[in-house]
Amino acid sequence: MISLPSKLSKFGLGLVLLVSCELFASADVVEFSDEQLRPRYQQLIAELRCPKCQNQNLADSNSPISVDLRRQVQRLLEEGMSNKQIKAYLTSRYSDFILYRPQVKENTWFLWLAPIALLLLGLIILYRISQRQKSTDPSNKSVADSSTESVDEPTVEPLSADDQLRLRELLKNTNGDSN
Amino acid sequence: MNRLALFIPLILCIALGAFLFSSLDKDPQELPSALVGQPFPNFALEELNDPERLVSSADFRGESQNGQVVLVNIWATWCFACRIEHPYLNGLAEQGVAIIGLNYKDNRQLAQQWLAERGDPYQMTIFDPQGTLGIDLGVYGAPETYLVDAQGIIRHRRVGVVDERIWNKEFRDLYNQLVEQAND
Numbered sequence: 001m002i003s004l005p006s007k008l009s010k011f012g013l014g015l016v017l018l019v020s021c022e023l024f025a026s027a028d029v030v031e032f033s034d035e036q037l038r039p040r041y042q043q044l045i046a047e048l049r050c051p052k053c054q055n056q057n058l059a060d061s062n063s064p065i066s067v068d069l070r071r072q073v074q075r076l077l078e079e080g081m082s083n084k085q086i087k088a089y090l091t092s093r094y095s096d097f098i099l100y101r102p103q104v105k106e107n108t109w110f111l112w113l114a115p116i117a118l119l120l121l122g123l124i125i126l127y128r129i130s131q132r133q134k135s136t137d138p139s140n141k142s143v144a145d146s147s148t149e150s151v152d153e154p155t156v157e158p159l160s161a162d163d164q165l166r167l168r169e170l171l172k173n174t175n176g177d178s179n
Numbered sequence: 180m181n182r183l184a185l186f187i188p189l190i191l192c193i194a195l196g197a198f199l200f201s202s203l204d205k206d207p208q209e210l211p212s213a214l215v216g217q218p219f220p221n222f223a224l225e226e227l228n229d230p231e232r233l234v235s236s237a238d239f240r241g242e243s244q245n246g247q248v249v250l251v252n253i254w255a256t257w258c259f260a261c262r263i264e265h266p267y268l269n270g271l272a273e274q275g276v277a278i279i280g281l282n283y284k285d286n287r288q289l290a291q292q293w294l295a296e297r298g299d300p301y302q303m304t305i306f307d308p309q310g311t312l313g314i315d316l317g318v319y320g321a322p323e324t325y326l327v328d329a330q331g332i333i334r335h336r337r338v339g340v341v342d343e344r345i346w347n348k349e350f351r352d353l354y355n356q357l358v359e360q361a362n363d
Contacts, residue, residue, distance in 0.1 A: 051319035063320050064284065065320070069314070093213055093317035094213060094317045095211045095212065096211070097210045
């Protein structure tokens, strides 16, 4: 049986571990006057790209420019700017490059429409292939039905009497050669 | 007709190849410039050597600069490429090109020491320890150089070292043209 003090100390240890874990996770402490800004902040820094490090967002990067821009995003949020205004603020300085989710406009419509167009193209090709198979199927079936049950098996036309004669002749010759 | 259709994949492959080949020369590190054609951002910051003096965007609007065409060079003592660039800037200043320094996220003492050791090509140096003007300019790495015309409009931006080759290729003609316009 576990005594009360040891139970307490276990509880204490658990608490310490829990708290230390939390401290470790939030090394970069961001304070907001209004906690409602935090989810917006998280969303923005996840969608904004670090200008220096190419393939990281502001949230993932620890380059000095990302640290500065995170602070700037926080400051702009505190000033009461909307997400759209903050993005406009940053694109007017760092160009569209900074947006991981580019706006739909004349030089990005291809980017947005290409997946849909390719999907449609794939569907059209698939449809046409299936149509073609259907149109060739009936002729196959009629032959297949007359000879065998299986459609997969190659259909063999019966030899004509003339050909059968030639075949027999050929077989006889080769047998003779081997002997 | 059917036979020609067989060439479609080949044509698509060649088109894709041509597109990818043409992209080989492009530098993915280079961001499109958002501020070219825009006025130099507003700011008010201390001068590096003279903390009493406040430098502002009015210094680029032809009021105290007499409508001068200037180069604004972003530099820092922690920036290795700036070391390589510095002698060339000294040379440009000797030729009479007006250069304004923007000391970016740096330590004042180290920066002053740097200029004392390597020569000071700058008419004045804006001290921006927090990088606030840097954010307004869209700076993402030093060195960067901006060509600002007599009206305070940014006309060209170069991210990276300016050397003789870059100056001749990107700056010289535009600079001379802007100076001529300003003198008219």
